[in-house]
Amino acid sequence: MDLRIFSYLPNPRIWKATIAARLCGIDIDVIGAPPKDLPRWLWDFEAHLMTEQERKDLASSARKSRLGFGGNVLYKSDGFLDANPFGTVPTAFNPDGSIGIFESNSIMRTVARLGSDTYSLYGHDAYSASRIDGFLDASLIFARDSQLYLLSLSAGDVQGEIHKAAKQALHTYLSGLDRALSPDCPFLAGDVLSLADICAVAELALFMRELNYKQVLSEASLDLINGPEINERFPLITEHFHNLCNHEAFAPDVLPYLENLSPR
Ligand SMILES: N[C@@H](CCC(=O)N[C@@H](CS)C(=O)NCC(=O)O)C(=O)O
Secondary structure (H helix, E strand, O other): OOEEEOOOOOOOHHHHHHHHHHHHHOOEEEEOOOOOHHHEEEEEEEEOOOOHHHHHHHHHEEEEEEOOOOOOEEEEEEHHHHOOOOOOEEEEOOOOOOOOEOHHHHHHHHHHHHOOOOOOOOOOOOHHHHHHHHHHHHHHHHHHHHHEEEHHHOOOOOOOEEEEEEEHHHHHHHHHHHHHHHOOEEOOOOOOOOOOHHHHHHHHHHHHHHHHHHHHHOOOOOOOOOOHHHHHHHHHHHHHHHHHOOOOOOOOHHHHHHHHHOOO
């Protein structure tokens, strides 16, 4: 095992690492459970489902969640917070658990660095690597508005302001990605597949969860942000996304997830 990741599952943010790992020949140990079960887990390098007794004994590790767990109490060990001071999932660890890595983009970078001799995903010099970083930073800006929007949809309390911010964020992100592929660039950061492409596919697939909340949107008199007109407006990134979804390193994660999206 080269890297351990603890997360709720499935989580498109961890595909960034698992897709890179398939390409680079890196062995990742993924531990986790559906989001609703994680309040009964100990968040730790040795993360596991707690027994009732353990839960009582670990009362000092109980902490109120901040984002994505409905305010539930989560059991985060001190070691977990040492590893990830922000207390979020996904969190990754080096093989002996002495180093924690947080933020899904940085977890993905770890895989690329570990496997760089097998497959180069992170540029060939300081300039090309930094250009890839630019795409990852732009993705994180989009991801913040996307996250707040999806959480408000799943809580059934989406409001106009959040919807507007997410729409603007998606348009800004897609117009940059579309421009990067124009007129005929094969990949986002140049001639070869890189972390920029992997990250974009994961974040865009995550946003597609919006489809699960058509009913919530119509009750709030709000439109579907990622509707068919997006494909017409941003044709290059739309095609790139679909091609990559069917790529052998992406398909095992992405296709089952997309197939399970259903208009409710
Ligand atoms: N930008 C972060 C997002 C991670 C994040 O915000 N995770 C939330 C769940 S969606 C979390 O772990 N919340 C824990 C808490 O609320 O205490 C990444 O890409 O890894």
